[in-house]
Amino acid sequence: MSRADHMDVAAYALGVLDPQDAERFEEHLATCWACAAELETMVPVVGLLSGIDGEAMAALEQTHTDPALLDRTLMAVRRDRRRTRMRQILAAAAAVVVFGGLSGAGIAGVFGGDDGKRIPQAEPTLTAPITAPPSPGPTASGPGIGGNEQEGDQHDATDPGTGVKTTMWLASKEYGTQIDLQLTRLPGPRTCRLVVVRKNATSEVVSTWSVPGGGYGTNTNQLPLELSASTSAPLKDIEKIQVQSVDVNGVASPLVTVADL
Incomplete structure (x- = not known):
């Protein structure tokens, strides 16, 4: 994907792209978490400048906690693009000034910052397995624990090298295994994935997400x-479940492992 595709975020958010460029950018946005995160920081400001109504603002606010971040963000942006051309031009001019002052604080505002009022959530996505075919079973993803009593057996682990700590709840299902987990002492920024390793030596990536600069369960962000997530593998066939960090070259390294299954 060209560098220009990554630089169209502001233009798309303000609705100044022509239909062909907007369609091309939306195709790019569906596979680029970096542009999606940047777009999320711009939508609330653009909505404020363009006089977005109460219903639309409520929808934009939901994007901070709703796991279906991309779909809801696109819906909000498309509503903004129906505004008159004059309003879009005025919003673009004002945004140049506003973004100049917010560049250092925009991301902190989205991910909660120091005040802890907004709860950041990852948006896990199903990806292709490392060495095994795609799982035929359903995969539930998104925030799943939020203080409620958990289903399944609890497993705690802390990696002595990375210091990352996890608590996982594993429950056997008709389709395979349900996995709920909580991570702390996880620094950012980085890209992570959840990997299920079966006893037959095959592996499957069941979730991926990005970690903001403040991390999770850290001094900067205590949340x-x-x-x-879920896997088609029965619990009895799972050898271990591992959280991995993936660098820019696609090389993965373990952060914490639950192996007492």
Whole structure:
């Protein structure tokens, strides 16, 4: 994907792209978490400048906690693009000034910052397995624990090298295994994934997410990361479940492992 695709975020958020460029950018946005995160920081400001109504603002606010971040963000942006051309031009001019002052604080505002009022949540996505075919069973993803009593057996682990700590709840299902987990002491920024390793030596990536600069369960951001995923592998066939960090070259390294299954 060209560098220009990554630089169209502001233009798309303000609705100044022509239909062809907007469609091309939306295709790019569906596979680029970095642009999606940047777009999320711009939507609330653009909505404020363009006089977005109460119903639309409520929808934009939901994007901070709703796991279906991309779909809801696109819906809010498309509503803004129906505004008159004059309003879009005025919003673009004002945004140049506003973004100049917010560049250092925009991301902190989205992810909660120091006040802890907004709860950041990861948006897990199903990806292709490392060495095994895609799981035929359903995969539930998104925030899943939030203080409720958990289903399944609890497993706690802390990696002595990375210091990352996790609590996982594993429950056997007809389709496979349900996995709920909580992560703390997880520094950022980084990209992470959840990997299920079967006893037959095959592995499957069941969730991926990005970690903001403040991390989760750290001195900067004390809130833990909470998410759910599932696999078609029966619990009795799972050897271990591992949280991995993936660098820019796609090389993965373990952060914490639950192996007492």
